Amino acid sequence: xxxxxxxxxxxxxxxxxxxxxxxxxxxxxxxxxxxxxxxxxxxxxxxxxxxxxxxxxxxxxxxxxxxxxxxxxxxxxxxxxxxxxxxxxxxxxxxxxxxxxxxxxxxxxxxxxxxxxxxxxxxxxxxxxxxxxxxxxxxxxxxxxxxxxxxxxxxxxxxxxxxxxxxxxxxxxxxxxxxxxxxxxxxxxxxxxxxxxxxxxxxxxxxxxxxxxxxxxxxxxxxxxxxxxxxxxxxxxxxxxxxxxxxxxxxxxxxxxxxxxxxxxxxxxxxxxxxxxxxxxxxxxxxxxxxxxxxxxxxxxxxxxxxxxxxxxxxxxxxxxxxxxxxxxxxxxxxxxxxxxxxxxxxxxxxxxxxxxxxxxxxxxxxxxxxxxxxxxxxxxxxxxxxxxxxxxxxxxxxxxxxxxxxxxxxxxxxxxxxxxxxxxxxxxxxxxxxxxxxxxxxxxxxxxxxxxxxxxxxxxxxxxxxxxxxxxxxxxxxxxxxxxxxxxxxxxxxxxxxxxxxxxxxxxxxxxxxxxxxxxxxxxxxxxxxxxxxxxxxxxxxxxxxxxxxxxxxxxxxxxxxxx
Numbered sequence: 001x002x003x004x005x006x007x008x009x010x011x012x013x014x015x016x017x018x019x020x021x022x023x024x025x026x027x028x029x030x031x032x033x034x035x036x037x038x039x040x041x042x043x044x045x046x047x048x049x050x051x052x053x054x055x056x057x058x059x060x061x062x063x064x065x066x067x068x069x070x071x072x073x074x075x076x077x078x079x080x081x082x083x084x085x086x087x088x089x090x091x092x093x094x095x096x097x098x099x100x101x102x103x104x105x106x107x108x109x110x111x112x113x114x115x116x117x118x119x120x121x122x123x124x125x126x127x128x129x130x131x132x133x134x135x136x137x138x139x140x141x142x143x144x145x146x147x148x149x150x151x152x153x154x155x156x157x158x159x160x161x162x163x164x165x166x167x168x169x170x171x172x173x174x175x176x177x178x179x180x181x182x183x184x185x186x187x188x189x190x191x192x193x194x195x196x197x198x199x200x201x202x203x204x205x206x207x208x209x210x211x212x213x214x215x216x217x218x219x220x221x222x223x224x225x226x227x228x229x230x231x232x233x234x235x236x237x238x239x240x241x242x243x244x245x246x247x248x249x250x251x252x253x254x255x256x257x258x259x260x261x262x263x264x265x266x267x268x269x270x271x272x273x274x275x276x277x278x279x280x281x282x283x284x285x286x287x288x289x290x291x292x293x294x295x296x297x298x299x300x301x302x303x304x305x306x307x308x309x310x311x312x313x314x315x316x317x318x319x320x321x322x323x324x325x326x327x328x329x330x331x332x333x334x335x336x337x338x339x340x341x342x343x344x345x346x347x348x349x350x351x352x353x354x355x356x357x358x359x360x361x362x363x364x365x366x367x368x369x370x371x372x373x374x375x376x377x378x379x380x381x382x383x384x385x386x387x388x389x390x391x392x393x394x395x396x397x398x399x400x401x402x403x404x405x406x407x408x409x410x411x412x413x414x415x416x417x418x419x420x421x422x423x424x425x426x427x428x429x430x431x432x433x434x435x436x437x438x439x440x441x442x443x444x445x446x447x448x449x450x451x452x453x454x455x456x457x458x459x460x461x462x463x464x465x466x467x468x469x470x471x472x473x474x475x476x477x478x479x480x481x482x483x484x485x486x487x488x489x490x491x492x493x494x495x496x497x498x499x500x501x502x503x504x505x506x507x508x509x510x511x512x513x514x515x516x517x518x519x520x521x522x523x524x525x526x527x528x529x530x531x532x533x534x535x536x537x538x539x540x541x542x543x544x545x546x547x548x549x550x551x552x553x554x555x556x557x558x559x560x561x562x563x564x565x
Contacts, residue, residue, distance in 0.1 A: 001028070003356065004528050007035070009538055011110040011165075013062050014545025016504065018516070018534055019356060022525050027534075030513070030520035031359045032504045034366035034545050037325075041343055044494040048460075049075045049486050050219045052494065056482065057213050059496065060546040064212040065098045065204065066475035067496070067547075070482040075219045078469025078486055084451040085290040087221030089441040090207055090234075092287050093242070094214065095473075096434030097203045100249050102476035103380070103427035104257055106542050108193040111420065112186055113169055114536045115264050117176040121184030122155055129181040129188075136259040141192070150188040170530045177267045186264065189256050200249040206238050221453035226445055239442055246435045253431040261424040262405050265417055272408050275416030275537040277519035278375045279304045281382035282502070284312055284481065286474035287433065295433065296395075296474060299386040300371065304414055306389040314470055314481070319497065320368040323361070323506035325349060333509035335370060338483035339468055341495035365549045368505040368514065369497050377515040378478030378502045379541060381422040385413060394433070398425045416519070419540040460489040475499060477542050500548035503541045516541060 007017035015036035021029040040059050044052055053071035057064040069091060076083065126148040133142040157163070178186070201211050207224060208214025216224045227233035285298030299309035318335030321328050327344040328334070336342060348362050357363040369376070376382075387395035402421055403410060412418050457463065467486040472479070478499035485493040505514035513521070516538060523533050 002528055004525075004531055004534075005356065006531055006534055009535070009543065010168075011113070011535075011539060012543040012545065013060060014500075014543070014548065016538070016543050016545045017357070018520070018538060019359065020520055020525075020531070020534060022528055025524055025526070027520050027523045027525060030517045031357065031363060032366070032506060032514060032516040033357055033364040034504060034549050035364075036545055036549055037345065037365045041494050041496060044491050047491050048489075049078070049484060049491050050458075052482075052484065052491060053217045053219070056496065059498070060544060061212060062102075063475060063477070063498075063544055063547050065094060065208070065214055066473055066480055067482070068214065068217040069095060070471040070473040070475075070480050070496070071484075072217050072219050073471030073473065074469045074482040074484045075471070075486075076469070077471055078467040078484055079219075079457050079463060081220050081454060081457055083221040083454055084449075086226060086441060086444055086449060087452045087454075088288060088290060089437045089444070090222045090224065090452065092437040093246075093434055093441070094204060094207055095286065096430050096437065097200060097246070097249060099430045099476045100253060100427055100434070101197050101201050103423050104193055104253065105197055106423065106476075107257060107261065107420075108186075108190045110542065111539045112190060112264070113166075114532060114539055115176070115268060116178060116186040116190075117171055117173070117183050118154065118166060118169075118187050118190075119158075119171040120176065120178070120180045121187045122151065122158070122180075124151065124180035124184035126151060126184070129184045132181050132263075133185050136263055137255045139255045139259075141188070147184055147188055150191065151184060153191075154187060170532045173530055173532050174526050175532050178264065182263060182267070186260055189260055192256065193252075196248070196252050200245050200252075203242050203245050206242055207234070218453060220455065220458060221451075224452060226450040226452055228445065239438070239445075242438055243435065246431075246438060250431040250435065253427055258424055258428055261421065262402065265406055265421060268417060269406065269408065269412075271417035271536070272406075272412035272415045274523055274533075275419065275519045275540065276304075276414045277377050277515045278513070279414065280371070280374050280376045281385050282312065282371055282376040282378050282479050283383045283386040284472035284474055284479045286383075287437075296383060296387055296429075297390045297392060298472075299390060300376070301382075301385055301389060302374065306385060306410070309386055309390045312472075314472075316372040317481070317497065318370055318373075319495075319501075320370060320508050321362075322368070322509040323359075323363055324367050325362050325365050326367065335373075338470070338481065338495040338497055339485050339493065341483070341493065343495075364504075364506040366501055366504050366506060366545070367497075368508050369502050370508060373508075375505065375508070375512055375514050375518070376479075376502055377541075378499045379419070379423075380426040380476075380478070381413065381419045382478060383474055384422040384425050394429055395425070398429055416537045416540045423542070463489055466492075477544055477547075478502065496547075498544070498547040500541075500544045504543060504545065504548055516543075 204211035285294035
């Protein structure tokens with residue numbers, strides 16, 4: 001039995017180490033370790049709750065918008081504040097384009113290279129590539145001249161010898177199955193997506209003043225004025241530009257992303273039986289209307305039973321630290337609800353360099369969230385499964401379409417392939433839904449409703465002496481929750497349980513694996529020196545370890561020294 005280590009996992013946000021035991025060409029056990037630490041939550045203690053959204057954006061340099069959304073919702077929940085319909089619609093548009101852009105970036109720039117061999121595309125026939133592309137989509141760039149130009153560009157890039165992110169990939173690995181023409185097509189769209197994403201995310205600049213770290217979030221609504229006659233407000237010109245960008249986003253998803261996803265997946269159907277994970281799924285629901293009803297439903301699925309959806313209950317959530325580098329003041333096997341959460345670091349791991357972590361003890365800076373003491377997978381797959389099982393008509397139609405085109409049953413969703421397909425389905429649904437929120441916003445404005453903020457309870461003297469609140473948000477990577485405890489008008493405690501905390505969590509006190517660890521068990525490994533298959537399953541979750549770890553050593557003690565030579 002061999003033990004292999006992948007550290008760091010690349011093409012993710014943050015620092016992640018995977019250790020795995022391999023026997024007979026398959027993974028028999030695995031451990032997920034977050035090897036980074038940082039501090040935000042403790043910084044919030046004692047601050048004004050209305051400022052929390054600004055600080056929580058700094059959890060991550062990528063997931064900035066999502067923490068703002070969860071934070072303002074947490075404070076609004078604690079203080080019982082309802083926001084105006086226009087503010088909800090503006091937030092929904094921001095959330096929508098964030099999800100669409102993020103999913104496309106993930107597929108092409110973080111995950112596709114696990115399935116696409118760019119070097120193989122150098123040998124493709126551009127005419128055959130154009131024919132392949134035209135057979136799956138009427139995207140206007142499907143021409144031999146276009147693909148020949150892409151091929152020449154890539155050849156020149158390779159000839160330069162400065163390969164950057166492509167330098168250490170597993171090119172030529174036996175697990176790659178796409179023909180050269182499919183590889184060239186995907187490479188072309190990889191490059192197109194780079195330009196596309198820079199354009200469509202301008203919606204955040206229009207509605208949020210900038211991206212990343214939009215600046216117009218506000219407890220009680222949004223800090224963007226609406227005035228059709230002012231150039232310094234959300235006016236007709238800006239609404240038209242948003243409509244154009246949303247249309248461009250939708251067209252790319254429908255005519256490039258989804259066809260590419262289906263084309264690539266058709267060569268890897270065996271992955272419909274690999275990477276299932278824990279079999280439990282949690283979604284918080286998203287896209288509220290003026291009455292607070294969610295377009296995408298909330299709920300939990302247990303043991304892959306999609307015949308019923310259990311209500312999502314925040315009281316069932318607790319975080320454990322039996323295998324995490326934190327003090328365990330409550331004792332072994334004792335979890336804390338986020339309102340009572342603690343983040344006191346207690347690093348007991350080896351000093352680098354080291355060969356392996358002591359995985360029988362504490363081995364990660366990530367905590368272990370549990371829902372009714374069960375590990376839960378969160379993310380697009382959970383979101384799609386909950387909506388599908390709840391009878392959400394748009395989701396059911398999209399899922400059935402993808403399953404039919406791939407020629408697989410619903411059971412294929414519980415896999416690495418299903419996780420990857422679900423992200424595309426989620427992206428498609430949101431790309432088609434978000435323009436409807438813009439139409440609603442335009443309709444409200446045309447009726448003379450310019451309200452974007454509710455000033456009720458803005459004065460802290462109107463607040464209760466103590467208040468508890470939580471804010472849920474379905475971020476691109478899944479169920480994100482912020483919990484706040486307010487006392488004497490200040491933050492007394494603040495905890496965030498983020499998607500990658502759920503998914504990357506180490507074992508609990510009973511030895512039950514988290515989603516990453518569980519999903520890797522049974523995964524085939526063709527070459528232990530080039531464990532491409534580990535990347536396929538881990539990337540299907542879209543890890544964000546920067547979000548998953550928020551702690552600081554309050555004593556200022558040195559925990560780790562890194563020497564660069």
